[in-house]
Each structure stands twice: as structure tokens, then as C-alpha cells.
Amino acid sequence: MGLVFFPAFDWAISPTHPEREERLLYTKDQIFEEGLLDLPEIVEYKAGVATLKDIARVHFCVPDVKSQITDAHLIAVGGCLVLADALLKGEITKAFALVRPPGHHAMRVVHGNRGFCNINNEAIMIEYLRKKYGLRKIAVVDTDVHHGDGTQEIFYHDPDVLFISFHQDGRTLYPGSGFTHELGGPGAFARTLNVPLLPGTTDEGIHYVLDNLILPILKEWQPELVINSAGQDNHYTDPLANMRFSAQGYARLNEKISPDIAVLEGGYAIETALPYVNVGIILAMAGLDYSHVKEPDYYPGKFKESAECVQYTRNLVRQLREVWERQEELAAKHRAEEGKFRLRGEPGNVYQKYKHIYYDTDQIEEEQHETVHLCPVCPGYLTISSTANRGWSGRASAFAVSIPLYACPKCQEEGRRAYAKALDSKRNHDFIYLQDKPLDEYRRFDCARKQESSL
Ligand SMILES: [Zn+2]
Ligand SMILES: [Zn+2]
């Protein structure tokens, strides 16, 4: 099993912010204390540095990639990519990237920082793996207490990425999304599944969801790779959330899911949770005994699930299983309904989604129209128009075209034409982008300077 540690000493939102370097330092101490790095099963890798192109393969950064990131971001992603390479080359069979800053709230268009995230580590790793090794079917299980809204958004129209997130109900916690009706776009129905749990859910409830929903679906769908978007903030001592998950609960979860790669997301109880949870996860993933790993104040039976909570979770699992089992029928119905809302003036069969995105850390409001140009033989290309209101520093608007890696030649050509057309038009955008994944070419046009650059 491979590990990368990258605590990012020089990156912080503010000195007292809960997302800070100590999150990894206590874990590192505990790993030394347990002697984990002396075990032949565990190898530590040095983080690499991701390229700007790796980031442009996923994100449209406004105004450009460099302005949205620091070296710490490139190294956090780079750590994930080093482990991904080691895994695919067969040097290791499991990997855990203990890196920060986190990434799962970063969406495709990036105007700033949301939920402590600028760029999405898992999404960048997925597109890297697909481009370099030709992987296609990938599952992401988001075990962070917050809904992985960024990862969901990036893969919402991708039928080859299955995204399952369990989290504390969005009515009670940031980012306020992740409900059961969010199921993926018309070409990727039931490839997004959300399990919003009640505050106070314990090991018992989370393992009920695993055993009765997540594991059977993973078994049936047969992904080529499973990623755990591993947040430790479901822990009962986490200061930002209200769940009652334990280190043993987390370790057993990783033993059962057996992800190929885990990537650290949130978790803010830096002394009382993270060292134990992370050590438990490492031991479980390495196939070693983790039964002794526990928090000093934990004992079995410390928390008992309320009858209401048990009932709620059971109903939720039943409802989502039904969606999964009837997905073809429901997807057809969904497509027929969406068809009624086709836009006037848009050629062919398109699906449009309006989004209002708030960047809590940077206090930016974004309005976005995302249009999927549906295709009978491929996932179709996307066009996005986005305007961000930054308050003090004004507005920025962008038009972007994203051509998926597995687009058919016709959609690839149409996508490139949409970019050329946007360059010609007098529409008022500050920046125009093209993400041509089949060609691995990423263009950006600065309208004020009339300058095109490419990665
Ligand atoms: Zn989650
Ligand atoms: Zn979180």
C-alpha cells in the first residue's frame, strides 16, 4: 500500500481556520508511534507536482489556472497522481493520499474557493487516469460528512463515473445539497446517488447504508477503479458536523469498500479524531489488524441509534435501491420530461440547467447556464456560460465548451465549432475556453487582450 503525506505548511485560508496543517501533523505523529512506516506492507511516496494542463483537463479557471491555485494545490494533486501512477504500474495495490488543501467542493468552473476547495483532486486524478491509462468506468464513494457537490457537478453528465455520496442531510449542513432527487443528467441517470443521513447517525446506520446499498451497487456496476473521497468529519468529535461515526466504523468501512485509492477530504477534529481514523483506514486498506485502534474515550455501545433514525435510514435505502433497480424505466421517463423544456433557437436535442453557485470562502456569486448537447452515441459536449459577481472586484464572465474524452467525432467537431463561433461572436464575455479532452488540448481566449493561449 502506498501513502503520500502533504500537510501544505504554507497554505491556509486564515491562521485560525479549521482547515489547517495540524490536520495532518497529528496523524503523522500517530503513524510514527504505531510504527506503520516500518511495515513492509506500507510504502511512503513523495508527492509530485501536477501540471497546469492536468488541472485544465477538468476545470475552467477564471481568469486562468495560475490565479486560482498555489504551489500547495499542485503538490496536493501531484501526490494523488504519483499514487495513481504507482497503482496502475502495479507497484502497489492500494493507495491513500493524505493531502490538503481538499477538493470535493470544487466544481468544473472555478471563480474562487468554495468549502475550502479551489480545485478537485479526485476529478483531476480521474481524468488523468483515463487519458493516460485508458480507464473508463470509475466509482467515487464520498464518505465525507459534507455532500461532495463539486465532484457530483463535474461528473453529472458522465455515464462512466458512478458518484455515491453519503453525508449529513443538506438541510442541516453545508453545502445544502445532495438530496435523493439529484440523480445525474439525462445521459447519466442513476450515476449520481445521494444518501442524506440524519444528524446523529452512528456506525450502525452508516454500515446499514454500506451493506444494503453501496456495496451491492458497486458489485453490480463493476467499476475498473474505486476511489474513496475520504472525509473524516462524520466522526463524533468533529466540530463542524453532528454525526456519530467512530474510528472503528471508518476502518471497517474501508475494509468493506476496499477502495483502490483514498483521497483525504475534510475532518477537523485534529487531535481527537484524525490520528485514529487515519491510522484505522491505513491498516484496514493494507489488510492489517486494526482492532486496537480507538479513540481514548470510545467504548463499544457508546452511541445508540434512535428508533427514528433507524427507520429513516431504512426508508432512504429502500427508496434509492428502487431507483437503482428501475433505472432504465426511470431514465426513459426522465428524458421524456426533460424533452418538454428544450430551448428555442438551440439546434438538436439539448438539456439545459441553470445554476446559482455560491463561493462561501471567497463570497462570490455565480450564475451559470450549462447546456448538454445530447447525442445518441456519446455523452455529448457541454457549453457553459457563467457570470461571477465578486462584489468588491467586479464581474467576470466566461463561455466554455467541454468535449468529453469519449465524445464521438461529430460531437468533437461540433464542440470545436461552438468555440470558434464564440470567438467570432460579439457576445460579451471576458474569457472563452475550450476543453478538448480527446485531443488533450485546452484553449483559453482573453477577450480584452484578444489573446489565445493553450495548454
Ligand atoms: Zn459525502
Ligand atoms: Zn467535509
Ligand SMILES: [Zn+2]
Ligand atoms: Zn456524440
